[in-house]
Amino acid sequence: MAQEDVFKKIVSHCKEYGFVFPSSEIYDGLAAVYDYGQMGVELKNNIKRYWWDSMTLLHENIVGIDSAIFMHPTIWKASGHVDAFNDPLIDNRDSKKRYRADVLIEDCIAKMDEKIDKEVEKARKRFGEQFDEAMFRATNPRVQEHIAKRDALHARYAKAMNDMDLDELRQIIIDNEIVCPISGTKNWTDVRQFNLMFSTEMGSTADGAMKVYLRPETAQGIFVNFLNVQKTGRMRIPFGIAQIGKAFRNEIVARQFIFRMREFEQMEMQFFVRPGEELQWFAKWKEIRLRWHKALGLGDEKYRFHDHEKLAHYANAATDIEFEMPFGFKEVEGIHSRTNFDLGNHEKYSGKKIQYFDPELKESYTPYVIETSIGVDRMFLSVMAAAYAEENLDGGETRVVLRLPAALAPVKAAVLPLVRKDGLPEKAEEIIRMLRYDYRCQYDEKDSIGKRYRRQDAIGTPYCITVDHQTLEDNTVTLRDRDSMEQTRVAIADLKSLIGEKVSFSKLLQKIAED
Numbered sequence: 001m002a003q004e005d006v007f008k009k010i011v012s013h014c015k016e017y018g019f020v021f022p023s024s025e026i027y028d029g030l031a032a033v034y035d036y037g038q039m040g041v042e043l044k045n046n047i048k049r050y051w052w053d054s055m056t057l058l059h060e061n062i063v064g065i066d067s068a069i070f071m072h073p074t075i076w077k078a079s080g081h082v083d084a085f086n087d088p089l090i091d092n093r094d095s096k097k098r099y100r101a102d103v104l105i106e107d108c109i110a111k112m113d114e115k116i117d118k119e120v121e122k123a124r125k126r127f128g129e130q131f132d133e134a135m136f137r138a139t140n141p142r143v144q145e146h147i148a149k150r151d152a153l154h155a156r157y158a159k160a161m162n163d164m165d166l167d168e169l170r171q172i173i174i175d176n177e178i179v180c181p182i183s184g185t186k187n188w189t190d191v192r193q194f195n196l197m198f199s200t201e202m203g204s205t206a207d208g209a210m211k212v213y214l215r216p217e218t219a220q221g222i223f224v225n226f227l228n229v230q231k232t233g234r235m236r237i238p239f240g241i242a243q244i245g246k247a248f249r250n251e252i253v254a255r256q257f258i259f260r261m262r263e264f265e266q267m268e269m270q271f272f273v274r275p276g277e278e279l280q281w282f283a284k285w286k287e288i289r290l291r292w293h294k295a296l297g298l299g300d301e302k303y304r305f306h307d308h309e310k311l312a313h314y315a316n317a318a319t320d321i322e323f324e325m326p327f328g329f330k331e332v333e334g335i336h337s338r339t340n341f342d343l344g345n346h347e348k349y350s351g352k353k354i355q356y357f358d359p360e361l362k363e364s365y366t367p368y369v370i371e372t373s374i375g376v377d378r379m380f381l382s383v384m385a386a387a388y389a390e391e392n393l394d395g396g397e398t399r400v401v402l403r404l405p406a407a408l409a410p411v412k413a414a415v416l417p418l419v420r421k422d423g424l425p426e427k428a429e430e431i432i433r434m435l436r437y438d439y440r441c442q443y444d445e446k447d448s449i450g451k452r453y454r455r456q457d458a459i460g461t462p463y464c465i466t467v468d469h470q471t472l473e474d475n476t477v478t479l480r481d482r483d484s485m486e487q488t489r490v491a492i493a494d495l496k497s498l499i500g501e502k503v504s505f506s507k508l509l510q511k512i513a514e515d
Contacts, residue, residue: 007326010388017459028460032262035450039459041409047379048244051267055242062240066223072210079220080313086193093187101169103189104178105157106160112150119143161310166191185480196249214248222270223342240271253282258377272367281370283319283339289372294404295511298386311418314341323382332382333374402460406503411461412439416452418468420445
């Protein structure tokens with residue numbers, strides 16, 4: 001099945017089973033804004049809990065805050081967002097559609113990479129076990145031609161982005177005959193910069209109103225609270241401050257479902273270190289964050305690092321953790337060495353001294369910062385994309401199953417009475433009451449047991465507990481595993497420990513710590 005078709009099925013599945021709905025749908029929706037349904041909010045909250053606990057429980061020197069969405073407008077001047085928070089946009093005159101110029105070029109480079117990979121795969125099939133990929137890439141004329149063309153484009157693009165040369169970005173698009181995906185034409189406008197911040201007014205009267213912004217990131221709320229947290233918590237460097245919260249960006253090119261939205265949620269941690277030690281900590285946090293992702297078991301091969309071609313105005317090192325979505329490898333998390341830009345600028349613009357006195361060095365300095373920033377919504381989408389599967393079963397049946405990491409699953413166990421009589425529903429309710437203090441459970445008595453299993457598979461429930469007539473005799477039930485579909489007879493008294501073994505957050509956290 002084409003990856004585009006898989007993606008469409010995931011989007012459809014999200015709506016059908018209560019994970020994600022288009023916002024304001026009864027009014028024909030609002031572009032690039034989505035609501036999380038009853039299953040989606042549970043999965044999203046579990047993702048947030050996994051991140052929060054991994055930061056604040058596994059690291060004694062990381063604490064959390066929750067800062068306001070509205071902040072003093074000068075903060076965004078100090079951070080550089082007023083002057084530099086822009087996307088290079090280009091319009092196609094025929095389709096009237098607007099695109100990010102950098103994304104169009106990066107997609108072109110990705111297609112060149114695909115051509116190279118196809119040549120390699122064809123050779124691999126032809127030569128079999130004797131195939132030497134490194135030698136083939138270095139010597140095959142066709143591959144060398146593709147690589148040379150790709151590298152030349154890559155170098156030209158990197159320079160244009162670093163220089164923020166808008167004319168050159170347009171010329172790259174023209175020279176490489178990049179067409180509009182909608183119209184198929186090359187009738188492009190000039191490239192322009194567009195600021196992504198939403199603005200509004202705060203005040204009781206029009207004359208006295210002050211222009212403020214909806215925050216485009218949660219990081220600045222951490223920076224302006226640096227001294228508050230450091231002093232009240234008696235924090236010693238190195239230490240981190242974590243936060244989960246909403247952010248808002250007026251994305252003109254919002255697309256790919258919840259991957260790029262105008263209202264989204266971030267999980268960010270700013271880690272404050274001594275000047276000169278930032279690149280060591282940058283490397284360490286790269287390793288820690290990749291381990292966090294891989295612990296979910298979605299497939300190690302689905303992750304890769306992508307170093308930034310153009311560094312942000314505040315950074316001296318930056319990389320993305322990319323995940324293989326149905327539409328290619330895309331950024332899920334950013335790790336940045338932000339230097340002392342933010343704290344230094346807030347000191348300058350506020351007139352307040354924002355420094356740390358280091359008792360070991362016996363001197364004051366402005367700390368450097370390592371940032372880890374992950375989009376909750378993108379993480380949600382990566383989990384859904386990796387978990388979604390269609391399987392052919394014995395007897396010609398098929399099933400759609402979400403192989404969600406058990407700890408993240410919205411419902412941990414479904415309790416199903418075999419029939420709606422003979423005291424089985426009452427026994428099932430008794431089991432629900434026993435489990436619900438530890439796990440989110442669901443009771444279902446409608447339709448055949450097979451259909452009920454399919455419904456639970458579709459929302460990713462790790463376990464189904466079937467109550468039958470034998471249950472009334474010996475207090476045992478049938479425990480069905482979602483992934484293997486194996487059924488075992490277990491005692492009701494053992495359910496809590498058996499389920500807990502699989503769905504425990506502590507197991508996930510231990511896995512990160514052990515790795």
